[in-house]
Amino acid sequence: MPFTNDQLERYSRHIILKEIGVKGQKKLMNGSVLIIGAGGLGAPAALYLAAAGVGKIGIVDADVVDLSNLQRQVIHTTADVGRPKVESAAEKMKAINPDIEVKTYQEFLASDNIMDVIKDYDFVLDGTDNFPAKFLINDACVMADKPFSHAGILRFKGQLMTVIPHESPCYRCVFKEMPPKNAIPSCKEAGVVGAMAGVIGSLQALEAVKFLTGAGELLTGKLLTFDALTMSFHTVKLPPRGDGCAVCSDHPTITKLVDYEQVACDFDPKHPV
Amino acid sequence: MKITVGGETKEVKDGITISELIEQEKVETPEYVSVSVNEEFEKKENFAARQLKDGDVVEFLYFMGGGQ
Ligand SMILES: [Zn+2]
Numbered sequence: 267m268p269f270t271n272d273q274l275e276r277y278s279r280h281i282i283l284k285e286i287g288v289k290g291q292k293k294l295m296n297g298s299v300l301i302i303g304a305g306g307l308g309a310p311a312a313l314y315l316a317a318a319g320v321g322k323i324g325i326v327d328a329d330v331v332d333l334s335n336l337q338r339q340v341i342h343t344t345a346d347v348g349r350p351k352v353e354s355a356a357e358k359m360k361a362i363n364p365d366i367e368v369k370t371y372q373e374f375l376a377s378d379n380i381m382d383v384i385k386d387y388d389f390v391l392d393g394t395d396n397f398p399a400k401f402l403i404n405d406a407c408v409m410a411d412k413p414f415s416h417a418g419i420l421r422f423k424g425q426l427m428t429v430i431p432h433e434s435p436c437y438r439c440v441f442k443e444m445p446p447k448n449a450i451p452s453c454k455e456a457g458v459v460g461a462m463a464g465v466i467g468s469l470q471a472l473e474a475v476k477f478l479t480g481a482g483e484l485l486t487g488k489l490l491t492f493d494a495l496t497m498s499f500h501t502v503k504l505p506p507r508g509d510g511c512a513v514c515s516d517h518p519t520i521t522k523l524v525d526y527e528q529v530a531c532d533f534d535p536k537h538p539v
Numbered sequence: 540m541k542i543t544v545g546g547e548t549k550e551v552k553d554g555i556t557i558s559e560l561i562e563q564e565k566v567e568t569p570e571y572v573s574v575s576v577n578e579e580f581e582k583k584e585n586f587a588a589r590q591l592k593d594g595d596v597v598e599f600l601y602f603m604g605g606g607q
Binding site: 303305306307308335339392393394395396397400417418419420423424425440441445449450451452453458463489498500502503505 | 545546567568570571573575578579580598600601602603604605606607
């Protein structure tokens with residue numbers, strides 16, 4: 267289908283880019299991204315991907331907006347406190363771009379439902395705040411061969427990597443096993459500067475746009491770290507894909523999803539970070 | 540001798556081990572840090588014995604769980 271005049275104008279800054287152009291914009295409009303977590307990372311990613319015209323965006327979050335979220339979860343406003351996060355997020359996304367389809371999932375993803383949710387999307391963005399979810403997303407995406415962006419933030423630091431399952435190293439290739447409960451400081455305990463979520467969530471959105479359009483090189487095989495205190499980006503090369511990895515090696519020992527104990531960033535699912 | 544840690548050049552004592560470097564760099568949650576030397580990841584059980592050489596490039600990788 268040809269673009270309407272409104273679409274040509276709305277997406278003109280994309281269309282003018284030689285790496286995107288009309289073809290790339292069409293790919294975005296025919297593409298789909300699942301954002302898991304409508305929080306710090308998910309908020310900027312959802313706003314930018316909606317604005318970019320990604321045809322179908324799924325957003326998953328079981329929680330309601332809390333006053334303590336507003337310091338960084340810029341998709342929600344003060345008036346949204348107490349509303350389901352997915353509802354609040356979908357409303358803003360549709361307001362930015364009525365052309366897109368937004369699908370909401372007000373639920374926790376677990377071993378029994380994640381495969382069914384991710385299967386309908388081209389790319390998955392991990393914007394969760396706890397290790398059980400991050401390992402579950404990694405393992406599910408590897409098993410479903412679903413490309414995804416992993417990220418984490420804490421204090422003034424953030425990091426991310428993109429995984430093309432069975433081609434590039436997965437999260438578990440680097441971080442083999444889930445750390446024990448309370449071993450690693452959480453955002454609630456240690457804090458996080460709000461704009462850090464904006465930087466890293468936006469980088470995840472960029473990876474989704476690049477994946478859908480084929481522009482440039484993806485952040486695969488390496489971990490990008492960002493330290494706001496020194497204002498430095500740094501890239502670390504990751505071990506080769508599957509080298510002894512429990513889930514993505516050619517002889518995996520994890521072949522079934524398991525639910526790790528659901529300890530959120532703040533260890534209290536009633537009061538999300 | 541000079542090594543590079545996380546992109547920064549540092550002067551360290553000759554033959555410093557990974558374990559000693561972890562301590563010296565005050566790495567948070569040292570039990571859970573992953574370490575690569577010249578783009579090869581070293582097994583945790585070798586941290587105490589593995590001595591670094593002049594010019595080595597060391598990276599620390601940390602678990603980072605936040606996102607919401
Ligand atoms: Zn792997």
